[in-house]
Amino acid sequence: MIESFEAVKVISQHRGDALIVATMTPGTELPVVSTKPELDLSWHWAAMGKASSVALGLALARPDRKVLVLDGDGALLMNLGSLVTIAHMAPPNFTHFLFDNRVYRCTGGQPLPRAGKLSFAALARDAGYPNVYDFADIETLEKNIDTVINQVGPNFVCLKVSPALEKPSFPYVPARDVVGRFRAALQRS
């Protein structure tokens, strides 16, 4: 089992200048460890499930940049069709990290329907993602992450993470400000 916070740290350390869209649990953790916060779209998403779709738009708009999405399993269940849309558009610069903690952590820790019995990797594979991985320990993530994010995507990585309920505290920045900072950084880089 992987600690979510450790996975976010590893991803951030290996991101290079990739753009990151983060939501739910990893969205609360990324601001604490990010190596390039100006290139992060990370805030309290009210449109739960839509981070992967925003990231798809971003990947289509900026094919010159790698785009990583840090998604929640409950969030993905709310927008499951996005797997099919992403596979259909097949952005080569897109990597989808799915934090599989089997609970709605941000809204109270209630178990997901079919918790622990559903294979998100299988769903992504059947939707049409060409590269799909299932990682259950941090060492495997560290060993493979460079290969995964540097290959032609779209890539899907299911991370089996602990359903711990503690959340790190981080400074609140309004979503509008996060987007403004991100757009400015994107125009500069």
Next chain:
Amino acid sequence: MVAQETGLTAERVIDELKKCGVTHMVCLADTKTRFIYDAMMSQKEITLVPFCREGEGVAIAAGLVIGGKKPVVLYQNTGLYEAGDSIRTVALELRLPLLMIISYLGWRRDSPITDSAGILLEPTLDTWGIKYYLVQSDEDVEKISIGDKQAQETNKPVAILIATE
């Protein structure tokens, strides 16, 4: 391409979108807007991005806007109700200029609207403070550019309602 009963042609709609500098059409067409979708398939200037559900489409369009592109999102009014949280959060809350072309299911030129999908459309847009323009024929197509200009100036979504029955 196919002209609708009211005289709205896909060519005029697409020409107007090109005039606005639209780069992507994020799209889930219905029977009323299928003629636009079909015409889009035979051009390459605007990239077509199909999606599975309307809230998803609005979020994809938001990502395109944030990335510096100029999308239009096309869907049926029934999809507007499904997309409510996306419109509220990723369009209104983030103040993104977003042109939405919405098929006005239930609208009738010569009789009262009886379908709730139609009855609720304009009050819903009014409640959200989203401006809208009715497009019935080629004579109305310039409203697309007016709506686009308004979206850019106000940093808000603007709806173009396609009413062709």
